[in-house]
Amino acid sequence: MNTPKKIQKIVNQRITDKHGFICCTGCGIRLNLSYSHLVKKISLVDCLNYQKPENITLHCFGDSWKCHEKWESNLYSKMSTLHDFQENMKRIKELDIYYFFRLISRFKDQGVGIGILTELENL
Numbered sequence: 434m435n436t437p438k439k440i441q442k443i444v445n446q447r448i449t450d451k452h453g454f455i456c457c458t459g460c461g462i463r464l465n466l467s468y469s470h471l472v473k474k475i476s477l478v479d480c481l482n483y484q485k486p487e488n489i490t491l492h493c494f495g496d497s498w499k500c501h502e503k504w505e506s507n508l509y510s511k512m513s514t515l516h517d518f519q520e521n522m523k524r525i526k527e528l529d530i531y532y533f534f535r536l537i538s539r540f541k542d543q544g545v546g547i548g549i550l551t552e553l554e555n556l
């Protein structure tokens with residue numbers, strides 16, 4: 434099993450850009466970064482998935498308009514503005530299909546159109 438330091442190293446390697454910088458995967462900023470879990474622990478069928486590097490990304494945080502807070506909002510209108518929205522949804526689908534469809538259902542309740550929902554389901 435990976436230690437938290439090893440997991441952070443794997444995540445950092447994955448998101449380091451071609452210039453060697455570690456940036457927010459939601460907007461590209463390099464300040465006030467925090468590790469975000471894509472699937473929340475409580476929803477995971479297999480709790481071991483929670484600490485998998487695939488479940489973790491790096492988002493800027495600190496205000497309601499920052500990527501970490503946008504992702505935590507569960508609101509399509511905010512989440513979908515992140516550069517990594519589609520990639521995150523794809524990862525969630527692979528990690529926890531039940532959580533994925535709960536999110537899709539929430540988006541539907543928020544008035545997101547069937548065309549967009551179908552596109553997300555087919556990621």
Ligand SMILES: [Zn+2]
Pocket residue numbers: 457458459460461462492493499500501
């Ligand atoms: Zn950001």
